[in-house]
Amino acid sequence: MPAPAIAALETRDLTRIFGQGAEAVPALAGVDLTVPRGTFTALMGPSGSGKSTFLACVGGVERPTGGRVLVAGADVTDWDEDRRTRLRRDRIGFVFQDFHLMPYLTAEQNVGLPRRLAGRRPDRALVRGLLDQVGLADRAGQLPARLSGGQRQRVAIARALVNDPAIVLADEPTGALDSTTAREVLTLLRSCVDDLGQTLVMVTHDPIAAAHADSVVFLVDGRVAGRIDSPTVESVSAQQTHLDGLAVRS
Numbered sequence: 001m002p003a004p005a006i007a008a009l010e011t012r013d014l015t016r017i018f019g020q021g022a023e024a025v026p027a028l029a030g031v032d033l034t035v036p037r038g039t040f041t042a043l044m045g046p047s048g049s050g051k052s053t054f055l056a057c058v059g060g061v062e063r064p065t066g067g068r069v070l071v072a073g074a075d076v077t078d079w080d081e082d083r084r085t086r087l088r089r090d091r092i093g094f095v096f097q098d099f100h101l102m103p104y105l106t107a108e109q110n111v112g113l114p115r116r117l118a119g120r121r122p123d124r125a126l127v128r129g130l131l132d133q134v135g136l137a138d139r140a141g142q143l144p145a146r147l148s149g150g151q152r153q154r155v156a157i158a159r160a161l162v163n164d165p166a167i168v169l170a171d172e173p174t175g176a177l178d179s180t181t182a183r184e185v186l187t188l189l190r191s192c193v194d195d196l197g198q199t200l201v202m203v204t205h206d207p208i209a210a211a212h213a214d215s216v217v218f219l220v221d222g223r224v225a226g227r228i229d230s231p232t233v234e235s236v237s238a239q240q241t242h243l244d245g246l247a248v249r250s
């Protein structure tokens, strides 16, 4: 029998409690999730349901309180700060709502930055190839201030891919964009999965964004409260309305 494929990401009973005693907030209360390689998962849930904490724990930013995190089969849960820094730098691609580009670096330099930080050659051909793939071949020398919001997010997506990460984590990547630009960026994210074989987990509040994913996982009060495979805007909206009614936290 062939060995089962190693998932890009797996969490087992993942918990993260903030504070102590009567003040304790269980932001994650036992999340089991498997994200196969080459798939696009959207993570939804009411405000305070634990979505950002989940990304922070699997991305090596926050330390879980309990449970396990496996990235491409490696159990990273107990890694010390040095190893977690390398994990974030070399194995995870991050995409943020507000882009997080370096304002004084060109698009090309921003995309190459994670390689420099990892002590690797910037590899001009790779960086130019990625800029081409995100539709910005002619903008390589521009500073972020000279780019539109959608173009900045494309640079950020190219940067997230430059180290060929095990997984890309995107936190509301279209939250700061108008609806037309958001759709273009979502189409690009979809093609990163379909054409480049990347694995993507995206936090979003937007059913239209979530409908671009292969699966939508819903968190409520730090637990998986539902899942839709092959989502549509309608099926996601209906589940969101249902779960908003169940959420006990504001």
Ligand SMILES: Nc1ncnc2c1ncn2[C@@H]1O[C@H](COP(=O)(O)OP(=O)(O)OP(=O)(O)O)[C@@H](O)[C@H]1O
Pocket: 018, 019, 025, 026, 027, 045, 046, 047, 048, 049, 050, 051, 052, 053, 054
């Ligand atoms: N550093 C922290 N210290 C204390 N509590 C925290 C901290 N970070 C998050 N929390 C709490 O953990 C819970 C989950 O927060 P989290 O930000 O993960 O939710 P979210 O689903 O991403 O929310 P939103 O959609 O509003 O961004 C909330 O009750 C929040 O107040």
